[in-house]
Amino acid sequence: MSKKRTYLDSxxxxxxxxxxxxxxxxxxxxxxxxxxxxxxxxxxIQKQHLEATRPTHASDDRATFEAKRxxxxxxxxxxxxxxxxxxxxxLAASYHVAHRIARAKKPHDIAExxxxxxxxxxxxxxxxxxxxxxxxxxxxxxxxIHRLSEMSQAICQKVIEQIKSxxxxxxxxxxxxxxxxxxxxxxxxxxxxxxxxxxxxxLFCETLQQTTKAADIMQKTEDFxxxxxxxxxxxxxxxxxxxxxxxxxxxxxxxxxxQKAPHVITTHCVLHRFALATKTHPENLKMxxxxxxxxxxxxxxxxxxxxxxxAFCDEMGxxxxxxxxxxxxxxxxxxxxxxxxxxxxxxxx
Numbered sequence: 303m304s305k306k307r308t309y310l311d312s313x314x315x316x317x318x319x320x321x322x323x324x325x326x327x328x329x330x331x332x333x334x335x336x337x338x339x340x341x342x343x344x345x346x347i348q349k350q351h352l353e354a355t356r357p358t359h360a361s362d363d364r365a366t367f368e369a370k371r372x373x374x375x376x377x378x379x380x381x382x383x384x385x386x387x388x389x390x391x392x393l394a395a396s397y398h399v400a401h402r403i404a405r406a407k408k409p410h411d412i413a414e415x416x417x418x419x420x421x422x423x424x425x426x427x428x429x430x431x432x433x434x435x436x437x438x439x440x441x442x443x444x445x446x447i448h449r450l451s452e453m454s455q456a457i458c459q460k461v462i463e464q465i466k467s468x469x470x471x472x473x474x475x476x477x478x479x480x481x482x483x484x485x486x487x488x489x490x491x492x493x494x495x496x497x498x499x500x501x502x503x504x505l506f507c508e509t510l511q512q513t514t515k516a517a518d519i520m521q522k523t524e525d526f527x528x529x530x531x532x533x534x535x536x537x538x539x540x541x542x543x544x545x546x547x548x549x550x551x552x553x554x555x556x557x558x559x560x561q562k563a564p565h566v567i568t569t570h571c572v573l574h575r576f577a578l579a580t581k582t583h584p585e586n587l588k589m590x591x592x593x594x595x596x597x598x599x600x601x602x603x604x605x606x607x608x609x610x611x612x613a614f615c616d617e618m619g620x621x622x623x624x625x626x627x628x629x630x631x632x633x634x635x636x637x638x639x640x641x642x643x644x645x646x647x648x649x650x651x
Contacts, residue, residue, distance in 0.1 A: 315364035332371055404450050413444075422438065466536070469495055475493070519555045520555055540567070620649055
């Protein structure tokens with residue numbers, strides 16, 4: 303691997319200042335604005351460039367070039383003369399791409415493997431090779447896209463500032479869930495007043511490394527509060543699910559919070575209340591729902607049955623051809639599957 307060279311102030315005597323591209327110093331000619339490679343940070347190469355491109359200035363002294371650099375870097379003068387660093391627009395483009403990747407929930411290396419090659423092909427065919435070379439300089443490597451963490455920290459700090467300036471106490475909602483890698487994630491959302499509007503924001507997500515006890519959840523929350531200079535005095539209410547680790551009367555998370563902040567009001571998540579409400583249905587309604595679920599599972603559990611049922615519905619000209627699945631937590635989805643089964647009762651039979 304070639305050695306990374308660093309720009310020295312003495313290089314100005316050869317008519318060069320520098321720009322930073324991907325954390326690498328690159329010399330830039332003050333006379334023709336051409337940016338050379340990092341390996342050109344050698345006095346011999348810079349002197350050769352000066353004599354080849356501007357031989358009339360080869361005998362200029364250092365004071366002349368320093369005055370030229372000061373004049374070009376003055377406010378508003380550098381952009382007018384075309385001496386604009388490539389770092390800012392390229393970096394801004396990289397941040398925009400990273401933001402879109404995050405919103406689309408795509409892997410970070412998709413920029414380097416797919417987006418950039420596609421962009422280069424499109425620009426080359428539409429705008430030409432010169433424009434392609436400019437796009438080539440946009441940093442989109444896998445490591446570069448990790449700057450999403452910087453964007454996340456900036457957003458988090460903005461939310462924290464708004465929370466601190468809120469005229470009323472804030473509300474927190476916590477939930478613990480396992481991801482696809484079977485790691486337990488603690489998700490915390492916040493509701494607060496900003497100006498004249500009520501805002502709901504995602505506050506933080508922390509991995510529970512081992513156990514998921516109330517003490518672990520409390521420790522993660524307190525660590526976040528301590529890092530960001532937050533106190534329990536700004537919290538007015540907390541909403542959690544019905545798990546014992548959350549709602550336990552003696553050692554649950556809400557009980558631990560009340561030990562530190564007795565004024566905090568604790569509530570039960572509305573969605574989980576739906577699940578609790580369905581457990582009180584009369585037996586005749588439960589029996590109907592159970593039969594419907596068995597029929598739906600028979601059709602949807604096997605791919606062959608699902609394809610045959612869809613083909614059968616298409617052949618009969620039915621309004622629908624797919625049976626819906628229900629979500630155990632949300633009772634409204636049960637009503638949707640009941641409606642769909644009733645509309646396709648003949649086909650299902």
